[in-house]
Amino acid sequence: xxxxxxxxxxxxxxxxxxxxxxxxxxxxxxxxxxxxxxxxxxxxxxxxxxxxxxxxxxxxxxxxxxxxxxxxxxxxxxxxxxxxxxxxxxxxxxxxxxxxxxxxxxxxxxxxxxxxxxxxxxxxxxxxxxxxxxxxxxxxxxxxxxxxxxxxxxxxxxxxxxxxxxxxxxxxxxxxxxxxxxxxxxxxxxxxxxxxxxxxxxxxxxxxxxxxxxxxxxxxxxxxxxxxxxxxxxxxxxxxxxxxxxxxxxxxxxxxxxxxxxxxxxxxxxxxxxxxxxxxxxxxxxxxxxxxxxxxxxxxxxxxxxxxxxxxxxxxxxxxxxxxxxxxxxxxxxxxxxxxxxxxxxxxxxxxxxxxxxxxxxxxxxxxxxxxxxxxxxxxxxxxxxxxxxxxxxxxxxxxxxxxxxxx
Numbered sequence: 001x002x003x004x005x006x007x008x009x010x011x012x013x014x015x016x017x018x019x020x021x022x023x024x025x026x027x028x029x030x031x032x033x034x035x036x037x038x039x040x041x042x043x044x045x046x047x048x049x050x051x052x053x054x055x056x057x058x059x060x061x062x063x064x065x066x067x068x069x070x071x072x073x074x075x076x077x078x079x080x081x082x083x084x085x086x087x088x089x090x091x092x093x094x095x096x097x098x099x100x101x102x103x104x105x106x107x108x109x110x111x112x113x114x115x116x117x118x119x120x121x122x123x124x125x126x127x128x129x130x131x132x133x134x135x136x137x138x139x140x141x142x143x144x145x146x147x148x149x150x151x152x153x154x155x156x157x158x159x160x161x162x163x164x165x166x167x168x169x170x171x172x173x174x175x176x177x178x179x180x181x182x183x184x185x186x187x188x189x190x191x192x193x194x195x196x197x198x199x200x201x202x203x204x205x206x207x208x209x210x211x212x213x214x215x216x217x218x219x220x221x222x223x224x225x226x227x228x229x230x231x232x233x234x235x236x237x238x239x240x241x242x243x244x245x246x247x248x249x250x251x252x253x254x255x256x257x258x259x260x261x262x263x264x265x266x267x268x269x270x271x272x273x274x275x276x277x278x279x280x281x282x283x284x285x286x287x288x289x290x291x292x293x294x295x296x297x298x299x300x301x302x303x304x305x306x307x308x309x310x311x312x313x314x315x316x317x318x319x320x321x322x323x324x325x326x327x328x329x330x331x332x333x334x335x336x337x338x339x340x341x342x343x344x345x346x347x348x349x350x351x352x353x354x355x356x357x358x359x360x361x362x363x364x365x366x367x368x369x370x371x372x373x374x375x376x377x378x379x380x381x382x383x384x385x386x387x388x389x390x391x392x393x394x395x396x397x398x399x400x401x402x403x404x405x406x407x408x
Contacts, residue, residue, distance in 0.1 A: 024196075025138045025139075025196060026138075026146050026149060027192070028189075028192045028193055028195075029138070029149075029150050030149055030153045031188060031192060032092060032127055032189045033131060033154045033157065034154075034156070034157045034160075034185060034189065035096060035099050035124070035185060035186050035189050036131075036154050036157060037154055037155075037157035037158035037161055038161030038182055039099060039102070039103055039120050039179070039182045040068040040117070040124070040161070041157070041159075041162045042161040042162065042164065042168070042179060042182060043065060043117075043165075043179065044162065044165070045162055045165035045166055046169050046175040046178065046179070047064075049169060050113070050175050050176070053174055054110045054176070056110060056113075060110075064113065066361060066365070067118060067121060068117065069238065069357050069358075069360055070357075070361055071118060071121035071122055072124065072125045072353060072354075073353075073355070073357040073361065074354070075125035075126065076125050076129050076349075076350045076353040076354035076357065077351070077354045078350075079095075079125065079126045079129035079346065079349075079350050080129070080130075080133075080343070080346040080347050080349075080350050082126065082130075083133065083205065083343075083346055084205055084343070087197075087200070087201075087205045088134050088342065089193075089200045089203065090197050091130055092126065092127060092193065092197075093193050093194060094123075095122075095123040095124070095126030095127040095130070096123065096127065096186065096189055097190065098119055098122055098126070099120045099123035099124060099186050100186045100190055101119055101120075101123075102116040102119035102120025102121070103116065103120055103179070103180060103183040104180065105119060105120075106180060107180050113176070128349075129349045129350045129353050130346060130349070131150055132147060132150075132335050132345055132349050133343075133345040133346040133349060135336070136336055136345050137203070143336055144278045144279045144281075144282035144333055144336065144337075145278065145279040147278045147332055147333060147336060148274055148275050148276065148277065148329060148333075149274075151274035151278065151328065151329040151332050152270075152271050152274035152275045152329075155267075155270035155271050155328070156271045159264070159267055159268060159271070161182075163264075168181050217347055217351045217404070220404050220405050220408045222398070222400075222403065222404050222405075223404050223408060225394050225395075225397035226331070226334050226338055226348060227351050227352040227355050227356065228390075228394040228398075229291075229327075229331055229334065229391060229394045229398045230352040230353065231352070231355055231357075231358075231359035231360065232388070232390050232391035233294065233324070233327035233331050233391055233395075234356045234357060234363075235359050235360045235362065235363035235384075235387050236298060236363065236388055237328060238360045238363050238364055239363035239364050239367050239380075239384050239387075240321075240324060241267065241364075242363075242364035243364065243367050243371075243377075243380065244259075244262070244263050244266065244320065245259040245260055245262070246259070246377075247309070247377050247380075248262055248263075248309070248313050248316075248317070250377060251305060251309035251310070252305075252310045252313040252316075253310050254313055262314060263317065265317055265318060265321060266317045266318065266320050266321030267321060268321070269318070269321040269322055269324075269325040270321070270324065270328065271325075273322075273329065274328070274329040277330055277333065278332065278333040281330055281333050282333060285401030286399050287330065287333075287334065287337075287398075288400075290326065290330050290399070291395035291396055291398070292392075293323070293326050294326035294327030294391075295323060295327065295388055295391055295392040295395060296323070296392075297319040297320070297322045297323035297326075298319065298323035298327075299323075299385065299388055299392075300319050301316045301317070301319035302388065303385070304316040305377075305381055306378060306385070323388075327391070327395075331352070331356075334398050334399075335348050335352055338398070338402065338404055339403070344404055344408065348404065363384070363387065366383055367381075367383060367384065370383060
């Protein structure tokens with residue numbers, strides 16, 4: 001007996017399938033983005049417990065906290081080559097897999113903590129570089145809105161990692177086991193990323209970098225401006241993340257709990273700002289106003305901390321968080337807006353994040369060394385102020401509506 005013919009799909013069913021095809025890749029990218037901050041942001045709040053459990057010195061713990069930024073800088077240049085060899089979807093999948101293995105390795109005592117941190121940081125570096133290019137590959141000219149959601153997820157991931165570190169350690173019975181629980185989040189991203197990579201098996205791979213492109217991209221004025229803007233805003237953000245609470249305690253006289261709360265306010269601003277800055281900034285060819293919005297509040301905040309720290313600590317924290325919250329998604333949006341195609345987006349992203357994160361690693365270190373050398377925070381704040389002024393200068397250059405040269 002012949003099978004009955006299936007009824008034709010109605011307009012509502014067709015629209016539903018089209019909507020799902022648009023939303024599903026973005027949902028996968030958001031899950032991957034959530035894995036790019038939490039696994040290392042969760043380490044800072046449990047450093048004391050890790051020291052006791054693993055018998056590590058303070059110096060060794062300092063190395064653990066510095067490893068991610070250094071790895072980001074060293075691994076980022078190789079991410080575009082992975083995309084050219086395996087395809088951008090499979091390269092991102094490889095990054096998520098490395099994060100998963102690294103999280104599990106941290107169960108192996110002190111050696112596992114170091115090895116796992118290096119491995120997961122390498123995987124995060126691949127995701128950092130290639131997610132903007134993957135968003136462009138999936139959504140083309142609509143990538144700015146998707147990039148905003150991805151950046152918000154990354155910012156939220158840092159807050160989630162720091163906020164849940166202690167509760168997860170308590171629930172798991174140890175700090176080491178608590179860190180391993182982040183594997184659940186990574187698995188939740190790994191499975192759908194496998195499905196997306198399989199669905200995109202026929203997608204053309206990004207072109208390999210032209211001969212000499214790695215050095216040529218730093219000779220291109222547009223690429224150099226975007227790279228330095230990313231670097232200086234990263235330096236400012238990570239210096240704030242590391243030292244703002246201590247500065248507020250010492251200079252503004254707030255309690256440790258209040259200082260932590262003010263830092264939480266500053267970092268939380270990044271989530272809603274990341275949703276709106278990329279699509280709004282992409283509406284105009286130039287982004288000079290957005291660069292000013294991402295730098296002037298930070299200049300005012302640092303000036304306030306230098307001249308009158310105790311007069312308005314909430315205002316200084318809010319302004320610092322406002323500027324930083326605008327600058328990071330703007331820097332990610334500029335990587336997409338100033339490049340010509342998916343392959344060039346990946347190369348510019350690699351350049352910006354490689355140099356940017358190595359530059360960012362010097363910020364917290366420099367401020368800390370100046371604090372030890374001078375006994376106060378004024379010299380460190382002056383260093384941060386100088387970095388933000390340089391961020392403004394290079395940001396205004398990056399904001400001009402120009403594209404990278406075709407040969408880069």
